[in-house]
Amino acid sequence: MTAHSEIATQPGDQRYGLRRSVRLPGPLLLDSGAALKPVDIAYETYGTLNADRSNAVLICHALTGDQFVASEHPVTGKPGWWTRAVGPDKPIDPARHFIICANVLGSCLGSSGPASVDPATGTPYAMRFPVITIADMVRAQAMLLDHLGVAQLAAVVGGSMGGMQALVWPTLFPERVRASIVIASTARHSAQNIAFHEVGRQAIMADPRWRGGDYYADGNAPTAGLAVARMAAHITYLSEAGLTEKFGRKLQAREAKTFGFDADFQIESYLRHQGISFVERFDANSYLYITRATDYFDLAEDHGGSLASAFARTNARFCIISFDTDWLYPTAESRNIVHALHAAGRAASFVELSSPFGHDSFLLEAPEMNRVLDGFLRAGA
Amino acid sequence: MTAHSEIATQPGDQRYGLRRSVRLPGPLLLDSGAALKPVDIAYETYGTLNADRSNAVLICHALTGDQFVASEHPVTGKPGWWTRAVGPDKPIDPARHFIICANVLGSCLGSSGPASVDPATGTPYAMRFPVITIADMVRAQAMLLDHLGVAQLAAVVGGSMGGMQALVWPTLFPERVRASIVIASTARHSAQNIAFHEVGRQAIMADPRWRGGDYYADGNAPTAGLAVARMAAHITYLSEAGLTEKFGRKLQAREAKTFGFDADFQIESYLRHQGISFVERFDANSYLYITRATDYFDLAEDHGGSLASAFARTNARFCIISFDTDWLYPTAESRNIVHALHAAGRAASFVELSSPFGHDSFLLEAPEMNRVLDGFLRAGA
Numbered sequence: 004m005t006a007h008s009e010i011a012t013q014p015g016d017q018r019y020g021l022r023r024s025v026r027l028p029g030p031l032l033l034d035s036g037a038a039l040k041p042v043d044i045a046y047e048t049y050g051t052l053n054a055d056r057s058n059a060v061l062i063c064h065a066l067t068g069d070q071f072v073a074s075e076h077p078v079t080g081k082p083g084w085w086t087r088a089v090g091p092d093k094p095i096d097p098a099r100h101f102i103i104c105a106n107v108l109g110s111c112l113g114s115s116g117p118a119s120v121d122p123a124t125g126t127p128y129a130m131r132f133p134v135i136t137i138a139d140m141v142r143a144q145a146m147l148l149d150h151l152g153v154a155q156l157a158a159v160v161g162g163s164m165g166g167m168q169a170l171v172w173p174t175l176f177p178e179r180v181r182a183s184i185v186i187a188s189t190a191r192h193s194a195q196n197i198a199f200h201e202v203g204r205q206a207i208m209a210d211p212r213w214r215g216g217d218y219y220a221d222g223n224a225p226t227a228g229l230a231v232a233r234m235a236a237h238i239t240y241l242s243e244a245g246l247t248e249k250f251g252r253k254l255q256a257r258e259a260k261t262f263g264f265d266a267d268f269q270i271e272s273y274l275r276h277q278g279i280s281f282v283e284r285f286d287a288n289s290y291l292y293i294t295r296a297t298d299y300f301d302l303a304e305d306h307g308g309s310l311a312s313a314f315a316r317t318n319a320r321f322c323i324i325s326f327d328t329d330w331l332y333p334t335a336e337s338r339n340i341v342h343a344l345h346a347a348g349r350a351a352s353f354v355e356l357s358s359p360f361g362h363d364s365f366l367l368e369a370p371e372m373n374r375v376l377d378g379f380l381r382a383g384a
Numbered sequence: 385m386t387a388h389s390e391i392a393t394q395p396g397d398q399r400y401g402l403r404r405s406v407r408l409p410g411p412l413l414l415d416s417g418a419a420l421k422p423v424d425i426a427y428e429t430y431g432t433l434n435a436d437r438s439n440a441v442l443i444c445h446a447l448t449g450d451q452f453v454a455s456e457h458p459v460t461g462k463p464g465w466w467t468r469a470v471g472p473d474k475p476i477d478p479a480r481h482f483i484i485c486a487n488v489l490g491s492c493l494g495s496s497g498p499a500s501v502d503p504a505t506g507t508p509y510a511m512r513f514p515v516i517t518i519a520d521m522v523r524a525q526a527m528l529l530d531h532l533g534v535a536q537l538a539a540v541v542g543g544s545m546g547g548m549q550a551l552v553w554p555t556l557f558p559e560r561v562r563a564s565i566v567i568a569s570t571a572r573h574s575a576q577n578i579a580f581h582e583v584g585r586q587a588i589m590a591d592p593r594w595r596g597g598d599y600y601a602d603g604n605a606p607t608a609g610l611a612v613a614r615m616a617a618h619i620t621y622l623s624e625a626g627l628t629e630k631f632g633r634k635l636q637a638r639e640a641k642t643f644g645f646d647a648d649f650q651i652e653s654y655l656r657h658q659g660i661s662f663v664e665r666f667d668a669n670s671y672l673y674i675t676r677a678t679d680y681f682d683l684a685e686d687h688g689g690s691l692a693s694a695f696a697r698t699n700a701r702f703c704i705i706s707f708d709t710d711w712l713y714p715t716a717e718s719r720n721i722v723h724a725l726h727a728a729g730r731a732a733s734f735v736e737l738s739s740p741f742g743h744d745s746f747l748l749e750a751p752e753m754n755r756v757l758d759g760f761l762r763a764g765a
Contacts (some may be wrong), residue, residue, distance in 0.1 A: 035643035134643040194627035194651045195619065201652045202615045204645065205659070209608035211592055227590035234583045235616050238576065243711075246575035252682055260680060262416035262515040264585065264672060268679070270575045271582045278586070291645060298649070299641060301633055330624075330711075 022047060022074070024113050027146050031108075037133035041122070044147045045113025046070050046105035049089070050097030052153065059153045060095055060380075061144060062104040063161030063168035066236075066293055067285055069112040072104040078284045087368055094376035095160065099384075103151065107168075108143040109135045109292040115143075117288035118219060129288055130216035137167045137300045141175055144168070148179070155179050158380060162186035162365040163332070164293070167300050170340070173317035174302070180317075182383045184376065186324045187365045189336035190310055190343070191301035196331065199239055200294040203232030207287045216288050229287040230278030237277045242328035242361030246270065303343075310343035321351040322379040324372060326364040352379060403428060403455070405494050408527050412489075418514035422503070425528045426494025427451050427486035430470070431478030433534065440534045441476055441761075442525060443485040444542030444549035447617075447674055448666055450493040453485040459665045468749055475757035476541065480765075484532065488549075489524040490516045490673040496524075498669035499600060510669055511597035518548045518681045522556055525549070529560070536560050539761060543567035543746040544713070545674070548681050551721065554698035555683070561698075563764045565757065567705045568746045570717035571691055571724070572682035577712065580620055581675040584613030588668045597669050610668040611659030618658045623709035623742030627651065684724075691724035702732040703760040705753060707745040709738075733760060 022045075029040030047070045052059060062072050062085070069076065073083035073090050089095045095102055106114040109132070117132040124131075148156070159180055161169040166188025173180040189196075207213055210228030218224050250270040254260065266272035306313040321344055325337035334355045344351035356371050358364035365372060403426075410421030428451045433440060443453050443466070450457065454464035454471050470476045476483055487495035490513070498513040505512075529537070540561055542550040547569025554561040570577075588594055591609030599605050631651040635641065647653035687694040702725055706718035715736045725732035737752050739745035746753060 037643075130645070134645075191633065193624065194631040194633065194649075195622075195624045197633070197649050197651050198615075198619045198627065198655055201647075201649075201655050202612060202619065205615060205656065206587055206590075206612045208645075209587075209591070209612055231583060231587045231590055231612060234579075234586060238579045238583065241576075243574065243576045246579065250575040252572065252575065252578070252685075262418075264511070264515075264589075264676065266582075268575075268578050268582075270578050274579055274582050275586065295645065304633075 022077070025147065025150055027150060029146075031139070031143055031146065033133050033139045034136040035134050039108075039115060039133060041115075042108075042143055042146060043113065043115045043119060044105050044108075044143060046103060046147060047072065047074050048104075048151075049073055049102040050100050052101040052151075056153060057155070057157060058099065058101050059148070059151075059156050060100045060102050061148070061156050061159045061172075062089065062095070062102060063140075063144070063159065063165035064104060064107065065161075065163035065165050066297065067233075067281070067290070068165070069110070070104045070106045071112075072102070076284070079280075084366060087366075088373055088376060094373050094380060100157065101153075103147070103153070105144055105147050107140045107164075107293065109140070109289060109296060111286035111289040116286070117216065117292055118286050127219040129219065130291075132288070132292065134299075135292060135296050137164070137296055138171050138175060138305070140296065141168050141171045144172075145176055145179070155181065157383065158182040158184060160184040160186075160376070161188070163188055163362065164297050167297065167302075170302060173319040173321075174306075174313050177316045177318045180319045182322070182379065183319045184322045184324070184379060185337075185340065186372070187326055187329050187332055187362055189332040190313075190340050191303060192298050193336075197298045199235060200298050202235050204291055204294060206231040206235070207291060210287075213287065216291075218287075224282070225287045226282040229282045229285065229290060232290060233281040233285075234274045234278045237274060239331045240361060240363045242330065242359060244328060245360045248359060310339065311346035314344050314347035314349050317347075317349060319349075320379075320383060321349060322375065323351060323353045324365070324375060325355045326358045326361070327355055328359055329362040329364065331362040403458070406528065406531055408531060410527075412520070412524055412527065414514050414520045415517040416515050420489075420496060420514060422496075423489075423524055423527060424494065424496045424500060425486050425489075425524060427484060427528060428453065428455050429485075429532075430454055430483040431481050433482040433532075437534060438536070438538060439480060439482050440529070440532075440537050441481045441483050442529070442537050442540045442553075443470065443476070443483060444521075444525070444540065444546035445485060445488065446542075446544035446546050447678065448614075448662070448671070449546070450491070451485045451487045452493075453483075457665070460661075465747060468747075469754055469757060475754050475761060481538065482534075484528070484534070486525055486528050488521045488545075488674065490521070490670060490677060492667035492670040497667070498597065498673055499667050508600040510600065511672075513669070513673065515680075516673060516677050518545070518677055519552050519556060519686070521677065522549050522552045525553075526557055526560070536562065538764065539563040539565060541565040541567075541757070542569070544569055544743065545678050548678065548683075551683060554700040554702075555687075555694050558697045558699045561700045563703070563760065564700045565703045565705070565760060566718075566721065567753070568707055568710050568713055568743055570713040571694075571721050572684060573679050574717075578679045580616060581679050583616050585672055585675060587612040587616070588672060591668075594668065597672075599668075605663070606668045607663040610663045610666065610671060613671060614662040615655045615659045618655060620712045621742060621744045623711065623740060625709060626741045629740060691720065692727035695725050695728035695730050698728070698730060700730075701760075701764060702730060703756065704732060704734045705746070705756060706736045707739045707742070708736055709740055710743040710745065712743040
């Protein structure tokens with residue numbers, strides 16, 4: 004019942020990854036109590052697993068990210084989202100590492116999610132897809148590693164929601180992770196985090212095209228609601244100072260205000276563009292499911308309310324990185340993690356980096372982050 | 385052509401204000417170049433103008449506020465929005481002050497706005513209402529003062545968008561204002577401020593019921609879009625710490641997560657309630673116009689880019705108050721105002737108050753704010 008596919012790199016293709024997907028029989032037992040089967044996982048790999056199978060690095064992507072960490076995105080044609088950290092002569096290097104990045108469960112780039120066909124009905128799950136958690140995403144990744152013959156990861160690495168997965172990995176599979184790198188992330192979603200996601204969900208559900216999630220048949224998706232959701236979320240990815248530096252109150256290519264409702268300010272047209280371009284590559288129902296998974300995330304809650312208890316069984320070295328202008332998951336959240344790791348007697352490195360770009364800093368040019376990543380990964384080699 | 389009306393207080397009514405409105409002939413010349421006529425202004429007054437007409441205090445309301453500063457709201461039945469600061473034995477006291485609060489131009493509680501009838505067509509203006517500015521709101525208030533026979537204000541007072549009006553008043557009418565009190569406000573909207581408003585406007589315009597603003601005929605208003613706009617804005621009125629204190633990750637009256645999309649967390653149902661209750665009392669087109677007015681606000685820009693120049697002609701004493709957890713208009717914005725006032729050689733008091741409740745602190749119990757207000761007002765009496 005396990006089926007897999009590989010798409011060969013096209014001539015002239017800048018990608019050096021392999022576009023792969025696998026259908027695993029499952030069942031995958033979920034935190035909700037539901038069982039998912041089959042389980043589709045779409046993933047990319049870079050580099051080669053070495054003889055003693057000790058060089059695998061799993062990269063976990065963020066909320067609306069994907070497996071194309073260092074490969075051209077099939078829809079947008081854009082380069083991979085983390086080529087600044089992953090690639091030849093980068094901290095995560097296919098010459099040294101066997102790099103894996105899988106589309107998370109619930110997403111829409113090939114892994115099982117609400118747009119997948121429910122074998123029970125032969126039609127898309129839509130909102131009948133089970134609600135998933137960050138731990139469920141990690142369990143699906145573990146199934147993929149089994150399929151790939153990777154018993155143990157040299158490291159699991161992720162930023163934002165990817166950092167949540169990187170945190171959960173050593174707690175669920177203590178023997179399978181030697182190092183965990185958690186960037187611009189948190190051990191639990193705050194009330195404000197939940198609030199922003201709830202605005203996005205309500206924007207989608209308020210769109211008459213959403214129709215309870217059953218919009219796949221005619222392809223008339225709730226793009227207007229999804230665009231608004233993206234716009235609201237996008238503000239939280241940037242710092243106030245970064246927005247002021249980049250846009251300030253600069254007008255579009257006009258000499259004066261129009262006294263109308265077109266995009267007068269550059270920040271307005273920028274945000275509108277973020278909304279419009281997002282809906283071309285992302286599924287509204289997946290947005291509902293994945294935001295829900297992050298809102299449910301509270302690592303301490305799963306361990307009697309103690310974050311230190313969550314780390315009691317882990318065997319990994321941890322590296323925690325935050326950015327000083329990140330107000331979505333501020334440095335205080337990273338400090339909470341580090342304090343809990345220390346309370347649990349775990350090895351934890353922590354650094355707060357300075358960047359004007361807020362939460363998204365980890366996706367941008369960040370030489371200091373690269374140095375930290377490189378040093379931490381080499382120390383374990 | 386001037387018509388005015390007063391509604392008598394009902395027996396048993398808790399209101400001690402007078403519900404008034406006036407139709408002024410205009411024209412009111414607007415910053416856009418358009419001329420508005422007639423100009424309807426709905427307002428409340430409390431107390432009596434003294435013999436030498438020296439005790440008038442104008443209160444300017446915030447974005448979605450109204451003239452019912454210390455009177456029961458006619459739609460919601462709730463008490464006035466600032467009874468903590470306005471009333472018997474409060475800093476602004478009808479026993480001592482003649483208190484005026486007018487619904488701002490562009491709003492929907494009786495003053496001219498997009499829901500008003502355009503005399504040229506006999507139908508509501510909708511999006512044919514001219515785009516207005518904070519200065520236009522102030523000019524309309526000045527016309528009201530002319531009508532009321534108030535040549536000079538003892539003080540103009542406002543929080544948030546009301547603070548913008550309080551800032552503009554002494555710059556437009558230097559001889560008509562003896563004191564200006566600016567609370568939790570700013571001299572210009574930042575890129576982040578504009579971004580949040582743009583999300584709200586896009587949510588409204590994305591609602592198919594909006595129909596270019598022409599929804600008045602059938603009353604089928606874009607309530608879903610307006611509710612989403614309110615939810616997004618509401619997050620900015622509260623502090624992260626306040627949200628955590630009030631809601632944290634507390635669940636609704638259930639024992640566990642539902643693994644569904646109902647409001648599991650209290651913050652979710654709170655936000656949904658904010659959205660739903662808002663649409664009962666506010667017009668979507670007014671929301672577009674008033675957010676636009678605040679986004680256009682940049683007091684320095686109107687004076688060659690120098691905020692100090694804006695204050696050069698003013699004769700008022702200024703009192704600037706900020707709250708330490710306000711991230712919508714943070715203390716740094718108030719400091720900018722104070723620095724410019726000092727550079728212009730104006731008298732300016734400044735205090736940053738401590739409160740866990742973010743931007744909305746000025747609407748809540750704030751004994752320190754009341755002491756500052758009282759002291760500042762009495763010093764000028």
